[in-house]
Amino acid sequence: MLVRDAMSTVVLTIGPAHTLRKASTLMAARRIGAAVVLDPDGIGIGILTERDILNSVGLGQDPDTERAHAHTTTDVVFAAPTWTLEEAARAMAHGGFRHLIVCDRGEPVGIVSVRDIIRCWAPLRQPAPA
Secondary structure, eight states, rough: HEEEEEEEBBOEEEEEEOBBBHHHHHHHTTTTTTEEETTTTTEEEEEEEEEHHHHHHTTTTTTTTTTTGGGGGGGGOOETTTTTTHHHHHHHHTTTSSSSEEHHHHTTEEEHHHHHHHHHHHHOOOOOOO
16 A cells, blocks of 8 residues: 555645644644644745644743744655555654655645554454453
């Protein structure tokens, strides 16, 4: 199975000036754990995850004043839609992260998460054994 079969094609994109509160509100409303940060005048494409927001709040920083650009991961590993799920899982395990931005011709076209991969690999949900 390929990344394109598992990835979400509806990607939340935010700008670097979004506050962490706004980013977390948008992520929570969509029940997702990461947003793509697009900064054409700066870093290009980055990712902001729920863990980045949690770390900031845990440090006592104000989510109403902290901006996405200060917490965005810019050293991003990108996946191709044609990667196998094994390649994506290996990249995640090696890098210690749970989301990969999927790019095609330099443009983000999706995100694949550990949860997406598990859903593809695990059998259909069945009731837990009694």
